[in-house]
Amino acid sequence: xxxxxxxxxxxxxxxxxxxxxxxxxxxxxxxxxxxxxxxxxxxxxxxxxxxxxxxxxxxxxxxxxxxxxxxxxxxxxxxxxxxxxxxxxxxxxxxxxxxxxxxxxxxxxxxxxxxxxxxxxxxxxxxxxxxxxxxxxxxxxxxxxxxxxxxxxxxxxxxxxxxxxxxxxxxxxx
Numbered sequence: 086x087x088x089x090x091x092x093x094x095x096x097x098x099x100x101x102x103x104x105x106x107x108x109x110x111x112x113x114x115x116x117x118x119x120x121x122x123x124x125x126x127x128x129x130x131x132x133x134x135x136x137x138x139x140x141x142x143x144x145x146x147x148x149x150x151x152x153x154x155x156x157x158x159x160x161x162x163x164x165x166x167x168x169x170x171x172x173x174x175x176x177x178x179x180x181x182x183x184x185x186x187x188x189x190x191x192x193x194x195x196x197x198x199x200x201x202x203x204x205x206x207x208x209x210x211x212x213x214x215x216x217x218x219x220x221x222x223x224x225x226x227x228x229x230x231x232x233x234x235x236x237x238x239x240x241x242x243x244x245x246x247x248x249x250x251x252x253x254x255x256x257x258x259x
Contacts (some may be wrong), residue, residue, distance in 0.1 A: 103190055106165075110194025116200070122215065132152045183250075193244060196233045196238070203230045
């Protein structure tokens with residue numbers, strides 16, 4: 086009894102590309118942060134922990150509306166770049182068919198975005214915190230970072246377990 090190994094288009098053209106799903110995750114992570122935390126819950130805005138971004142003044146709200154809009158524009162650029170890279174990868178035959186490959190990298194990108202955003206904006210620059218509407222925001226910031234690490238690590242593990250990640254040593258049998 087012989088065992089045949091099918092060559093998928095991704096294997097024929099080279100390893101499947103990781104960048105589109107990872108960038109998509111970063112963009113979606115930014116959109117969720119901006120839409121849910123900035124707009125719907127109104128826990129903070131991009132510059133709400135700064136003197137000029139005081140959300141109790143009209144000028145502060147105007148500045149934060151502009152900054153939040155620029156932030157959303159940057160997230161849109163990430164999502165558009167992810168879409169362009171996805172199309173290119175499909176044309177090159179370098180798009181994995183495994184959902185766990187893409188879902189894992191999306192979750193990983195989302196988590197990495199949140200980690201960078203949380204460390205840079207919340208801790209280093211202190212331009213806002215997860216909850217600027219409460220005193221003592223450190224617990225919320227640390228919780229945000231913990232959830233972000235779970236997203237990044239969980240996504241990476243899901244990606245690594247996919248049959249086309251190139252990390253597992255598993256082969257696709259037909």
